[in-house]
Every structure is written in structure tokens, then in C-alpha cells.
Amino acid sequence: MEGLISLKSIPGLSFQSFPSFNQPPKFFVRRSSMDLPLRRSNFPAIRAQQPETISPKGGEGGDALKVKEWEVGMFQNEVAASQGIRIRRRPSTGPPLHYVGPFEFRLQNEGNTPRNILEEIVWHKDVEVSQMKGKKPLVSLKKFIDNAPPTRDFVGALKAAHSRTGLPGLIAEVKKASPSRGILRENFDPVEIAQAYEKGGAACLSVLTDEKYFKGSFENLEAIRNAGVKCPLLCKEFVIDAWQIYYARIKGADAILLIAAVLPDLDIRYMVKICKMLGLAALVEVHDEREMDRVLGIEGIELIGINNRNLETFEVDISNTKKLLEGERGQLIRQKDIIVVGESGLFTPDHVAYVQEAGVKAVLVGESIVKQSDPGKGIAGLFGKDISV
Numbered sequence: 001m002e003g004l005i006s007l008k009s010i011p012g013l014s015f016q017s018f019p020s021f022n023q024p025p026k027f028f029v030r031r032s033s034m035d036l037p038l039r040r041s042n043f044p045a046i047r048a049q050q051p052e053t054i055s056p057k058g059g060e061g062g063d064a065l066k067v068k069e070w071e072v073g074m075f076q077n078e079v080a081a082s083q084g085i086r087i088r089r090r091p092s093t094g095p096p097l098h099y100v101g102p103f104e105f106r107l108q109n110e111g112n113t114p115r116n117i118l119e120e121i122v123w124h125k126d127v128e129v130s131q132m133k134g135k136k137p138l139v140s141l142k143k144f145i146d147n148a149p150p151t152r153d154f155v156g157a158l159k160a161a162h163s164r165t166g167l168p169g170l171i172a173e174v175k176k177a178s179p180s181r182g183i184l185r186e187n188f189d190p191v192e193i194a195q196a197y198e199k200g201g202a203a204c205l206s207v208l209t210d211e212k213y214f215k216g217s218f219e220n221l222e223a224i225r226n227a228g229v230k231c232p233l234l235c236k237e238f239v240i241d242a243w244q245i246y247y248a249r250i251k252g253a254d255a256i257l258l259i260a261a262v263l264p265d266l267d268i269r270y271m272v273k274i275c276k277m278l279g280l281a282a283l284v285e286v287h288d289e290r291e292m293d294r295v296l297g298i299e300g301i302e303l304i305g306i307n308n309r310n311l312e313t314f315e316v317d318i319s320n321t322k323k324l325l326e327g328e329r330g331q332l333i334r335q336k337d338i339i340v341v342g343e344s345g346l347f348t349p350d351h352v353a354y355v356q357e358a359g360v361k362a363v364l365v366g367e368s369i370v371k372q373s374d375p376g377k378g379i380a381g382l383f384g385k386d387i388s389v
């Protein structure tokens with residue numbers, strides 16, 4: 001088979017991680033993502049549709065499953081890498097070097113340790129989502145969706161705020177903590193903050209639901225929705241599996257964040273369709289030109305967020321928004337009537353004016369407003385005027 005090398009033929013290779021194997025499975029070192037056919041079942045988002053079909057049993061069947069999972073994981077990473085995605089998915093069966101031996105030095109050196117904070121978050125999310133899916137399989141979620149209250153128009157609310165004020169529509173973030181800044185607000189009542197944001201003129205709210213790194217929760221999202229806050233709600237999560245979108249819908253989300261640095265194109269396409277099916281808006285977040293170009297090539301995207309924060313290094317630079325909206329990219333965005341959201345690092349009216357000048361019609365702001373004793377008044381400080389009237 002061209003492009004593939006069977007490890008069976010390499011002297012000195014052992015398969016000690018699979019003691020029950022009499023015959024070592026057929027392993028390959030894949031040289032490029034073109035070595036394997038693109039099978040829908042290889043993608044996490046798609047596997048989420050049939051979680052019940054994967055048997056977690058041990059024994060020989062369990063080992064075979066582990067091998068398959070490892071292969072799928074490797075394949076996912078290769079597809080992702082071919083699209084310039086640096087964030088790898090967590091290896092499902094331990095350090096790849098056990099299986100690959102001296103052949104792949106890259107994997108031996110770095111295979112089992114996250115390379116940066118975003119990768120760490122994604123690897124942790126993988127474990128968390130598997131556990132949650134085990135407790136609440138997709139079929140059981142679907143039943144709740146039938147009875148969930150209707151979603152609200154997230155994009156419409158941003159457009160309306162922009163036309164009303166002439167300023168970017170505000171997505172105000174309910175954010176207790178972050179990996180880069182630590183605790184932002186000790187006295188944190190998510191419902192009180194959400195209500196203050198609404199009163200202060202926010203068009204929409206963003207609610208962090210990640211517990212480990214942001215001290216958020218789905219309970220916060222649910223509580224804000226149940227408290228009667230009218231602003232549409234973005235579920236700010238690290239989505240790696242379609243299951244999370246269904247779960248967010250049940251917990252009261254009107255929109256979902258999809259991060260291009262984490263998700264391959266096919267996953268974004270598929271997840272955007274699921275969002276539409278569930279009545280949710282998808283905010284697809286990019287950080288660099290390559291991600292922007294990938295996302296602009298995907299049909300049906302209405303909302304793009306440009307994150308000024310590099311999620312691998314924490315570096316924040318608001319000129320990133322301008323850079324990504326210059327030239328042909330900006331033109332294409334206007335042609336497609338896509339709403340762009342400037343995200344992160346916005347603290348002053350000058351910052352807001354700068355990203356508006358660059359072409360955004362909305363901004364997503366956390367730290368600068370959540371830290372104020374009255375977060376609603378923080379909004380007036382951010383825009384240099386009261387935008388609630």
C-alpha cells in the first residue's frame with residue numbers, strides 16, 4: 001500500500017501495551033492525511049450521534065476498541081494538522097510512543113503532554129464530555145429538546161442594537177475567572193451580573209460554562225435563562241463534540257461558540273448545521289488569517305468572532321481585528337453579510353471605536369466590565385456613554 005509502512009516489519013518493535021494480542025494489529029505510520037479515506041465515522045462530532053453503539057467493555061474487544069480509538073485520534077490530528085490546526089486531540093489510549101516505538105520522534109517527545117493551555121483545556125474537555133455523555137446519552141437529551149422553550153434571535157439582537165445605538169452591539173460576558181487573569185470577581189452572582197448587563201444596554205450575554213478553567217457552569221447558564229433575562233445567551237464553551245450543542249440548547253443557550261483553532265472544517269460544517277436545526281446561532285471564532293480563510297470557505301456562517309487573544313500564548317493585541325478585516329477578506333465578509341464580533345482586550349471607548357472602524361458590528365467583552373462594582377455602569381464606561389437608552 002503506497003504511502004504506508006507496516007510496523008510489523010520493523011525489527012525490535014514490541015506491542016507490550018496490548019498483552020492480550022497474539023497477533024499484533026496491523027499498524028501503520030501514516031505519512032499524510034491522504035493515506036486513509038475520509039470516513040464520516042472518524043470524526044468526533046459525528047460519532048456523537050451514536051454514542052450508544054460504542055462498547056466500553058474490556059477484554060479483547062476492549063483492546064480492539066482502544067486500538068481503533070487510537071487510530072481515529074491519530075487520523076483526526078492528521079486531518080486537523082493538514083488544515084493548519086495546531087491543537088491536537090487527546091490521545092485516547094496513553095502515550096503514542098508505546099505503540100510507535102522509535103519510528104516517530106515527534107510523538108515520542110510530545111505525544112502525551114498538552115503543548116499549551118488551549119490544548120490542555122481541550123484534552124480535559126474530552127474526558128469531561130465522555131463522562132457527561134455516559135450519564136446523559138444523546139437520545140435522552142433529544143427528549144428534553146422537544147419541551148425546551150424556543151430560542152431567541154441572537155444575530156437579530158446584535159443587529160438591532162447596532163442600528164439603535166450606531167455602536168457595535170455588545171455581547172457582555174459573565175466571567176468569573178480565566179486562565180490568563182485568574183479570579184476576576186470574587187463576589188460573583190451570575191444572575192445579578194446578567195441583570196445588570198441587560199439594564200446597562202447589552203444586546204446579548206456570553207456565559208462561560210467551563211468549570212475547571214473559568215469557574216463557570218451550565219447551572220449559571222440555566223439560572224440566567226430561568227431568571228427571565230431577555231438578552232439572548234451565548235454558551236461560551238470549548239465545543240469538541242456535537243453532544244455539547246444539544247446539552248447547551250437544553251440549558252437555555254441561544255447561541256454556541258465554535259473555535260476554528262480546535263475544530264476541523266468538516267466538524268464546523270456539521271456543527272453549524274446542527275445549530276441551525278436546533279434554532280441556535282453559531283459564533284465561529286478565528287484568530288489568524290488562515291482560520292479566517294477556512295471559515296469564509298464554509299457555507300451558512302452568519303457570525304464570525306475575531307479573538308484578539310491568542311489562546312495558546314494569552315497575548316492580546318486588538319490590531320488583530322483590523323488585520324483580519326483588511327482587503328479581500330473584509331470585502332468577502334461584507335458581500336456575505338456576515339456580522340463580525342471583535343473579541344477580547346477591549347477596555348476603553350477608544351478600543352471600541354478602533355474595532356468599529358476596522359469593520360465589526362459587535363464586540364464581546366468580559367474582564368473590563370465584569371470587574372466593575374456595578375457591571376451595568378461598566379458598560380457605560382466602556383462605550384463612553386449610556387447605551388441603555
Ligand SMILES: O=C(O)c1ccccc1NCC(=O)[C@H](O)[C@H](O)COP(=O)(O)O
Nearest residue numbers: 178179180181311343344345365366367
Ligand atoms: O480569557 C482567557 O484567559 C482565555 C484563555 C484560554 C482560552 C480562552 C480564554 N478566554 C476566552 C475569551 O476569548 C474571552 O473570555 C472573551 O473574548 C472576553 O475577553 P476579555 O474581554 O478580554 O475578558
